[in-house]
Amino acid sequence: MKARRILIVECMQEISSFNPVQSGYENFDVERGEELYRQRGRNTAVGGALSIFEADPTIQVVPAYAARAGSAGLLSATGWTRLRDEMMAAVRDGLQDIDGIYVSLHGAMGADGELDPEGEILTRVRELAGDALPIVISLDLHGILTERMIRQVDGIAIYHTYPHVDFADTGARAARLLLDLLNGKRKPVIARCIIPALVRGDELITRTGCYGDLIGECRRLERDGTALSAGIMIGNPFTDVPELCSQIVIVSDGEEESARREAERLASEFWPLRHRMQGKLVDLDRAIAQARTLNGPVCFTDAADATSSGATGDSNIILEALLAAGYGRRVLAQIVDPEAAAAAHRAGVGAQIEVSLGGAMDPRRFVPMKVQARVQLLSDGEARLETMKLGLHAGPTAVLAFDNFTVVVMSRSVSLFDRAMYYANGLNPKAFDLVVVKSPHTEYHMFDAWVEKNFNIDAPGATSADVKKLGHTKCMRPIYPLDDIVDYKPAASLFSRPDAS
Template identity: 50%
Template sequence: MKRILIAGCEQEISSFNPLPSRYEDFSIAAGEALIAAHSEADSCISGFLDSFSDRTDLTLVPVIAAAACSAGPLSAEGFERLSREILTAIDATTSDGVDAIYLSLHGAMGAIDEPDPEGFLLESIRAMVGPDAPIVISLDLHGILTDRMLRNCDAIAVFHTYPHNDFTSTGQRAARLMKAILDIGARPVMARIFIPALVRGPELITETGLYGKIIDRAKTMEDTGEALSAAVLIGNPFTDAPELGSQSLVITDNDPVLAERLALELAQAFWRDHEHMLADLVPLPDALAEIGTRRGPFTLTDAADAISSGASGDSNAILAGLVEANYAGSALIPIVDAPAAAKAHAAGLGARLRLSLGGTVDPKRFPPLELMVEVESLWDGKYTHEVSRMPVHAGPTAVLKHDNIRIIVVTQPVFMMDRAIFLAHGLDPETADIIAVKSPGAAVRYFTFAKKNFVLDIPGSTSANLPSLGHSVCSRPMFPLDDHVTFEPVVQHYPLDERSAA
């Protein structure tokens, strides 16, 4: 009976977040605990598992999966320990034989001294299992697909939606690739084209934007059978790595000529529109002037401090702007501030105290702001994401009231890609005039009730004002970091070794 090993390692980082993440930031599930962790989740692993639920001719072996909230680069010590734990678990399982491996990865992970953690893991796993066991992976479309990754896997399924709502279906597409290899003897060949562009803005919303039309073509390639898999990855522009950029990827069954033609089609379509795929950012004073005294709700998107993209979450820029403007409406603002949360819990419900808010991680960008606040409510920070149905552990949490502004202060950085940070703490965003949204894509999915969304031009380690960040590692020239960037497509074909198609 064939054995398919299941494993994963997922984190997205911002190289511009000054605080490294740690091994302790990862949630790790091994064996049957991995199955339990994904049984009710909207995740790639759950989709992959479900796709094989009716198969009696093979065994799915849950090995280990690690995941962490987006953050700064993983410390060298943290990655050494994490990678050793993952590889040791896989190595122990392969001793009973392995026919195939599925890995749920992100693609925009980064560690100090290791800019390509996913490539390192894949290379190490390939060395363990040899050249013949197929390795199928799934990736976020913000992944940075590297040469080392492509050399050490057989097929890849990539998200097709942004904001992401196809976690489960991407896992199912990965399972379809695995079935094609194991059941009908498919021999995947890949064509990849690097595109020297970093993009960030509303045209990337796949339901409505220009990028979505290109992804629709990739989906059609898969749906009609032209390709086993097709994607355009846009990278995470905040993970400053040597192979950062955008790229097209097409996988066919032993037809490299077709894979090249389709990859060129996608890459050229993307390049035609790339200049339009930047955010139209609004200065905070201009947004507040337009809102004026009107009743909301209005959303202020703070993509510059998007924890889901790797930011620190401790920005107080919107809070400071509202205070400076003497804004009279009601507002909801989440912020990561462990000292403030601790002081609020120590003071207790109803206490009034003067707190320093923001800038606990990134004070150069966010000078701490002192305010008088009232402790309105206290929480343990445990709730569930809307976006994935996965549990949240934000640590001790407090809702603080300053005049008409409510500040949700959490201890740990957590994804804020939906309404859960508000609803879980007794706050209804539909009743507020202004809601600060620390996610570039959340407003169009979960805050559609807002009269208008403003994407702000404010500081942060995930700012869509990309030239302001200070990239120093990625290849150059690169749009929009440099002027007059040109694109001459170069197709790279995989596999390159003895597993190559005849």
């Protein structure tokens, strides 16, 4: 039997439109051709897809191109053009005798001059591949699935966990769906039901929140065969693009009415929960006052400056407030400040230096603060994410100590949704009384399992959960909570590829 050839492409970035610093091509780690095999065995979507494809002796993988970047600001026009053109050239070169295509995407990209990069990628891939080839994609549940994207694809698999741990599982589900299409078993219909709501907060933690209960229904629909794939995408509230929303996505095996019914049912169950799915923020002064009275360690979550959501990472708001309040216990924090890191590297370990911390990239929100600090440690800023095992490249990094504060100062913004950058610089968060985490949520064992309380701080930033203060100008309106919406009646749209009907 002739081997069936599957092309693999990946493009992953999430942006905050409210980050004033554009990202560029240099933000991306690019793998070309067989370099994609580095993801074998890793908890990534491509890693999961490879585990399925390579276990099937009738399948030959054709790795084309993978580009991954940490969350950041809007991608520059020149960066987007170069990335897109390289990707399309790799796709074009790999298309000979291809039987199917798998594309791993995030879904919350945005570029200067192209607010739907994933839609543009899929449109161009479809134009190159023609109508006959099946295309299946995987998406982050924080992605924005657009109509343009849906019209190019035959199947979709969406993350089911937040904090995300099912990267590989999602890639594997996408791979199985693509194999079913190649085997002629499926005639997919996609039902999409838009919900005009932006959501945030603890109720989105799928292990404990009401959002997780709804995701459980999606998993049930997949397990009992009602749907080939089911997911609830909540978008990224900070990616201000025209189709930003929450939405239900059901992929069925030709069952239009079933797909429509389940999408509308889940949307009707989601809608009344939108009030619960909002960030519950704590005033910073109140958090400090309470932290003084607690015996155990505490965590201050600075979700407004979450680099994993696209913020700059240079907020010093919490540090300044702790200093001003005279908080005397041991504090561990992180900040992005290339000039401060460079000054520490010039001075060397053990030196006493005066530097400004914070406001390096977002000076409209954050005013630099002067500190006299000792250079405790210097590093190259290399680390590896705890769950995904992908590399972090924070550039020249320094650990600065002043008073009761220990601060990891990085040259570049990287995802801080785990403890990797602390560990990589010789610091154990459990050795401190107050730990600042620049991420809306982390996996439970990382902090919440051992701190006495985790305070979700109300602070300014490009990824504030108080989304009404951010200044959306492009997203669909009306949308909750930016607007009051009295009536909402779910109405699903159906999509199917001409060759799959």
